[in-house]
Amino acid sequence: MPAERFRVDVEGRSLELSNLDKVLYPEAGFTKGEVIDYYTRIAPVLLPHLAGRALTRIRFPNGVTGGSFFEKNAPAATPDWVRTETLPAPGSSKGRETIDYVVADDLPTLVWLANLAALELHTPQWKIGEHPDMMVVDLDPGAPAALRQCCQVALLMRDRLADDGVAAYPKTSGKKGMQLCCPIRGTQSADDVSAYARRIAQELERGHPKLIVSKMAKNLRPGKVFIDWSQNNAAKTTVAPYSLRSQSVPSVSTPLTWDEVTAGAAGKRPSARPYTATEVLKRVESSGDLLAPLLDGGPELPTGS
Secondary structure: OOOOEEEEEEOOEEEEEEOOOOEEEOOOOEEHHHHHHHHHHHHHHHHHHHOOOOEEEEEOOOOOOOOOEEEOEOOOOOOOOOOEEEEEOOOOOOOOOEEEEEOOOOHHHHHHHHHOOEEEEEEOOEOOOOOEOEEEEEEEEOOOOOHHHHHHHHHHHHHHHHHOOOOOEEEEOOOOOEEEEEEOOOOOOHHHHHHHHHHHHHHHHHHOOOOEEOOOOHHHOOOOEEEEHHHHOOOOOEEOOOOEOOOOOOEEOOEOOHHHHHHHHOOOOOOOOOOEHHHHHHHHHHHOOOOHHHHHOOOOOOOOO
16 A cells, blocks of 8 residues: 655645654654654754754664664755755765765754654764864763763763853753753864863763763773763764654653752652653743753863863
C-alpha cells in the first residue's frame, strides 16, 4: 500500500510530508506527525541555536527501536531552497575531502528534516567560517553516578567559571547526562577553548577526586562524573538545545534553571526522569528560551596556566 503523502506550504515553501501516522517512539505511541508538530512549535526558540551552524543529523526512519544512521552530507533529494555549505572533511570515515552540510536557518528546513525522521540535531560550537562562540562542557556520569551527581558537578563548574567571568547555562542531554554552555567572544581557536576547558576540568578533579574525572579512560569513570572538555574540538558536535533524543519516550535536551540544578543536586527533579517534548513546549510557553543569553556573546577566555 503506497504511503500517504500530503503537500503543505511552510512559509512559502512547498513540502511533501509522508507517513505521518508512523510511530517513531513505540513505548509512547509518538508518531512522525507529532515529531513534525513538535519541531514546528519549538522552532522559534530552536532555530536561533541552529542558525549558521553545520548540522549533523541522526535519522531514525523506522523509529527509535529500528536502527539509525548519522548524516552529515545533504541527501541526494535535498530541495534547492535548503541552505547547504561545503566544508572540508578531514579524517572523514568515508574518505570524503568535503561535506555538503545542511544549515537549518528556517522553519521549512526544520520541517523537511523532521519529515526525514531526523530526530536528533547536533551542531559544532562554531558558526561557519568563524571561531567558536560557545564553550561546552559535557558532564557524563559513570554508573552508579547519575544526573544527581552531574548537577553537583555543574554547580562546582559554574562557580569556578564565574571566577574567570565566564557565565554557564545548563541543559540536560536528554539522556543520562547534561551540558553546560558558555557564551564566549569568538576570537579564540577551538584548540584554545579546549585547552581552557581541560585546565578547569583537571583543576576540579584535583579538588574533588571522588566525584570528578577529567581523563577519558572508561575504567576511571564508575561512580564519577567525567567532565568531557574535548567537546570543544573543532570536529566535535553537541546535541542542540530542544533537540529530541532517541530514548523510549520523546525526551528533549532541555534548558534548566540553576534552581532546578540545585534541586537536582539534592536528589530532586531534574534527576528523576527526562523532560518530554510536551513538557518542554509548556516550559518554553511559561519561561521562554532559558538559553537565549548564549546568543548575545560573552568574554574571551583566560589563557595560560
